[in-house]
Amino acid sequence: MRKTLSKKQKIRLSINKFSHVAIAVAACVMLVAIVEWARGFSRTEFREGDIVLKAIYAPYDFVVKGDINYRATEEARKEVTDTVAPVYVFDAEAVDHLLKKSKAFFESVMGLKNQEAAIEGLEARIREIASAHGIPEAVVKGVLELKDPMSFFKDAEAALRHVMEQGVISAADVARMKETGLKTIRILDRAANKEDAVSTHELMTPQDARKKAEQTVAAAKDRKEKALLSDFVGAMAYPNITYDKEGTESRKQGAAGKIQPIYNMVEIKKNELILNKGERVLKEDISKLEAIEQRDSYSGKMGQSSGMAIIIILFMLLLVLYIEFYEPDLIVGNKELVLLSAVCILTVLSAKLIVVSPWPSTMISVSAASMLIAILLNSRLAIITTCFLSILVGMISVNRLDIVAMSVVGGMIGIFAVKNVRRRSQLIVAGFSVGFANMSYLIGVGLVNSLEFNTYITEAFLGLANGVISAVVVTGVLPIFENMFKVVTDISLLELSDLNHPILKEMVMKAPGTYHHSLVVGNLAEAACESIGANSLLARVSSYFHDIGKIEKASYFSENQSTPESAHDKLTPTMSSLIITNHVKNGVELAQKHNLNNKIIDIIKQHHGTGLVFYFFKRALEKTMEEVAEEGFRYPGPKPQTREAACVLLADSVEAASRSVDDPTPASIKGLVRKIINNKFIDGQLDECDLTLKDLEKIAEVFTHILTGMYHTRVEYPEETGKK
Numbered sequence: 260m261r262k263t264l265s266k267k268q269k270i271r272l273s274i275n276k277f278s279h280v281a282i283a284v285a286a287c288v289m290l291v292a293i294v295e296w297a298r299g300f301s302r303t304e305f306r307e308g309d310i311v312l313k314a315i316y317a318p319y320d321f322v323v324k325g326d327i328n329y330r331a332t333e334e335a336r337k338e339v340t341d342t343v344a345p346v347y348v349f350d351a352e353a354v355d356h357l358l359k360k361s362k363a364f365f366e367s368v369m370g371l372k373n374q375e376a377a378i379e380g381l382e383a384r385i386r387e388i389a390s391a392h393g394i395p396e397a398v399v400k401g402v403l404e405l406k407d408p409m410s411f412f413k414d415a416e417a418a419l420r421h422v423m424e425q426g427v428i429s430a431a432d433v434a435r436m437k438e439t440g441l442k443t444i445r446i447l448d449r450a451a452n453k454e455d456a457v458s459t460h461e462l463m464t465p466q467d468a469r470k471k472a473e474q475t476v477a478a479a480k481d482r483k484e485k486a487l488l489s490d491f492v493g494a495m496a497y498p499n500i501t502y503d504k505e506g507t508e509s510r511k512q513g514a515a516g517k518i519q520p521i522y523n524m525v526e527i528k529k530n531e532l533i534l535n536k537g538e539r540v541l542k543e544d545i546s547k548l549e550a551i552e553q554r555d556s557y558s559g560k561m562g563q564s565s566g567m568a569i570i571i572i573l574f575m576l577l578l579v580l581y582i583e584f585y586e587p588d589l590i591v592g593n594k595e596l597v598l599l600s601a602v603c604i605l606t607v608l609s610a611k612l613i614v615v616s617p618w619p620s621t622m623i624s625v626s627a628a629s630m631l632i633a634i635l636l637n638s639r640l641a642i643i644t645t646c647f648l649s650i651l652v653g654m655i656s657v658n659r660l661d662i663v664a665m666s667v668v669g670g671m672i673g674i675f676a677v678k679n680v681r682r683r684s685q686l687i688v689a690g691f692s693v694g695f696a697n698m699s700y701l702i703g704v705g706l707v708n709s710l711e712f713n714t715y716i717t718e719a720f721l722g723l724a725n726g727v728i729s730a731v732v733v734t735g736v737l738p739i740f741e742n743m744f745k746v747v748t749d750i751s752l753l754e755l756s757d758l759n760h761p762i763l764k765e766m767v768m769k770a771p772g773t774y775h776h777s778l779v780v781g782n783l784a785e786a787a788c789e790s791i792g793a794n795s796l797l798a799r800v801s802s803y804f805h806d807i808g809k810i811e812k813a814s815y816f817s818e819n820q821s822t823p824e825s826a827h828d829k830l831t832p833t834m835s836s837l838i839i840t841n842h843v844k845n846g847v848e849l850a851q852k853h854n855l856n857n858k859i860i861d862i863i864k865q866h867h868g869t870g871l872v873f874y875f876f877k878r879a880l881e882k883t884m885e886e887v888a889e890e891g892f893r894y895p896g897p898k899p900q901t902r903e904a905a906c907v908l909l910a911d912s913v914e915a916a917s918r919s920v921d922d923p924t925p926a927s928i929k930g931l932v933r934k935i936i937n938n939k940f941i942d943g944q945l946d947e948c949d950l951t952l953k954d955l956e957k958i959a960e961v962f963t964h965i966l967t968g969m970y971h972t973r974v975e976y977p978e979e980t981g982k983k
Contacts, residue, residue: 278593279579286600287575291568293608294655307542309619310714315534315548317527323550324522325543336515343514344445344456346506347428351450353499354423358416361495364392365412368402394494401487411484418472418492422463425471428500430464446500462500469493537710570654574647581643595636598744602628602635603648610652620656621665621701621721625649626693627729629670630677630686634737635746638674645670661704665697669726672696681749681796683734690730697722747856752796755803755855762807762853772818773809776914777802783910783965784903790957791950793902801862802907804855808846808863812838818918832879836872836892843867843894865904866911867894868944898947905948906958909936913962923970925963932962 367388371381385403389396405411426446436444436459444462447454463471472492527533533547534540540548582596606628613623625648633641649670653663676689698719705715741751758764767774781802788795813819815826815838827835846863876892899905912935920927936959939945945955 279596282593282596282600283575283579286604287568287572289604290571290575290607290651291564293604293611294567294571294651295564296611307540307545309540310710310718311534311536311538311540314532314536317529317531317533317547319529320527321550322524322526323546325525326523327520328523331521332518335521336518339514339518340511343507343511344443345441346445346447346503346510347500348503348506349426349446349448350499350501351448353497354420357419357423357495357497360392361412361416361419364388364394364495365408367392368399369408371403395490398487398490398494401483402491405484405487411488414488415491415495418488419495422468422471422492422496423499425463426500427465427468427496427498428462429498430466432498432502433459433462433464436462447503447506465493465496465498468496537708537714539714567654571651574651578643578647582640586637586640594744594746598635598740598746599632599640599644602631602740603644606648607651607655610655614655619718619721620659620662621697621718622725622728623652623656623662623666624669624725624729624732625652625666626669626673626697626726627732630673630689630693630729630733631737631740633674633677634680634733634748634750635740635744638678641674642671645674661701664704665700665722668700669693669697669722669729673726673729679749681753683737683750686730686734686737687727690727690733692726693729694723694726697725745857747797747858749794749796751856752800755800755859756796758803760803760853762810762849763803766807766810769810770806770813770816770819772820773806773813773816776818777804777806779914779969780805780907780910783914783962784906786961786965787906787910787958788903790961791902791906791954793906797858797862798903798906798910801859801866801903802910804846804850804859805863805866805907805911806842806846807849808842808844810849811845812842815839816842818915827875832875832882833891836875836879839872839875840867840894861900862904862907865897865899866907867896868898868908868939869893869896870908870912870939870942870944898944900947902949902954905945905950908944909939909958910962912939913966917966917970920970923966925967928966928970929959929963932959932966936962 371384371388385396385399388394389399402408402411441459443456443458445454446457469489469492472489527547527550534544578599606625610623610625614620625645628648629641629645632644645667649663649666652666653659656662673689673693676692677686680686680689701719701722702715704710705712705718737748737750740746741748763774766777781799784802785795785799787793788798809816809819815835817825820826827838830838843864843866847860850860850863870893871889872892872894876887876889879887879892899908913932916931916935917923917928920931936955940955950958
């Protein structure tokens with residue numbers, strides 16, 4: 260009775276063949292992309308602080324950067340800052356300020372000129388004006404003696420405006436520029452929002468302003484008046500171009516900041532020892548390792564990438580072939596293959612992130628993937644996948660065999676630890692089991708490689724943390740995978756076994772007989788599955804829900820009838836048969852409404868197979884002389900496709916039949932059980948599941964044992980009499 264694929268299943272497999280290939284190819288492409296991402300598979304993935312497990316020698320001569328040469332760096336920065344032109348600020352408001360001052364002086368002089376004062380009083384007044392405006396007394400006297408002072412002041416204002424708009428700088432600043440050999444400065448005019456580079460030879464001091472003033476006077480003016488004008492402008496003009504120390508320093512710092520540090524170059528010779536076994540990787544060692552990788556040719560890198568792609572494709576092919584030959588149920592659809600690919604991709608991605616991060620490679624958790632696959636799919640596939648992922652993770656970690664071995668050890672322990680796990684708290688225990696396995700392995704590696712005690716103990720505790728983190732990850736993501744891929748696990752089944760489920764609570768109120776029948780069927784099916792190595796929890800939970808379709812018309816089923824009259828007495832056999840068989844369809848609809856798992860729904864569909872409703876078929880034969888077709892009195896099916904569904908079918912039939920036994924002796928019960936099982940076998944209801952004759956023998960023994968205990972003979976106790 261080994262299961263053979265039906266014609267419909269074969270067609271479905273043919274249709275899905277292309278999608279299976281597409282999923283495998285997509286998984287390979289993503290795995291190669293992840294492995295080659297960032298620094299790449301071939302790079303030296305060492306980080307500062309790692310312990311080297313084998314000696315590393317230079318494959319060729321090369322030069323690497325050493326420590327920073329601070330002296331050379333400072334010299335380079337000084338050189339560039341020396342080229343930064345000093346910044347001077349032009350004060351545009353000084354022109355108006357000086358013209359107002361000149362006007363005030365003119366008004367004071369004109370007021371004095373119009374006064375008729377004594378000679379003694381005039382001298383005092385001249386000294387007062389000269390002191391107030393900072394003008395020499397000789398200039399004041401000279402202006403008073405002019406015949407046309409108005410013309411003089413017009414020329415003076417024009418000269419002042421001309422020199423101040425060009426800009427005046429202090430003689431001390433100019434002298435300092437000559438001493439330092441400065442050729443150019445930057446003059447910033449904030450009012451006009453502009454900046455110009457000006458040669459130091461073009462700058463004008465107050466002394467230069469005196470000479471400039473004479474050039475602005477008309478040629479008709481006499482020499483005395485020109486000299487007076489020159490003296491006046493020289494006395495009035497003051498520097499309006501001043502040094503901006505803060506702005507200059509800011510520009511120098513900016514220029515210096517652009518100069519990168521200058522490093523001492525270290526020459527490495529071919530075959531020179533870079534790191535010895537057991538040494539800790541230092542910062543300067545990282546630069547040497549990276550320099551070796553950077554010397555790899557483009558063709559070499561392409562060859563390494565191609566090699567990685569070939570290795571991944573080979574592993575994926577072996578995995579697919581294993582599934583094809585030994586786990587064919589997994590490729591009936593795409594869901595399981597997508598789930599397996601997703602777990603593998605996420606595991607490799609997390610490994611790559613850890614490798615390129617500052618975290619140690621011992622934190623890579625293949626065991627999390629192992630436990631997930633074992634729980635969601637099966638343990639055999641988890642073992643094969645663990646080997647594949649461990650090798651791949653080891654290659655990502657620069658061919659570290661210790662990471663490969665640790666991943667295999669932790670993954671295998673994780674698979675064994677989650678076998679028959681039914682509570683999420685058991686996952687934490689499994690995580691500690693993985694952690695202690697990792698810890699033991701890393702201690703062993705440390706002793707074999709003669710590493711320092713502190714070194715391998717630190718690694719060992721990281722291995723312990725790896726296992727605990729794996730358990731936390733599995734606990735968190737397991738419900739996501741269960742809901743996303745509609746996978747039923749023992750954990751979710753145990754949650755469904757709670758008899759407070761809304762459907763079961765409704766059943767106990769509307770169909771109490773069916774409810775009790777379902778509990779007994781659950782016990783029978785569970786025991787039968789345990790005896791043959793099937794999923795006993797799935798069988799028990801499915802048994803609780805297998806007859807939920809009877810809730811709608813509970814009174815039409817014998818276990819719910821409390822009176823001798825039957826609701827079928829007024830119906831034709833055909834109508835009665837239709838009501839009976841429809842409870843399967845109604846049960847499926849109710850299960851889908853309450854979002855029960857597909858595996859439970861499948862068992863609801865299959866728990867009667869295509870069996871015959873014999874009672875009403877017989878009544879139909881008795882009521883008519885014509886031939887009656889069996890097809891109208893059979894369940895729609897399909898026949899049981901799994902061992903769990905077959906056990907539920909047999910338990911359901913045996914429990915129902917056992918109610919009609921008048922004398923439930925062990926012998927009669929045993930005969931009834933074997934008769935029911937034999938009838939189902941002859942009727943072909945077990946043709947599409949994996950049950951063997953040996954399995955049927957075990958199931959019969961279990962059913963007989965349980966039913967005998969249920970219907971055992973009780974001792975008749977005497978009635979109590981009144982106490983004296």
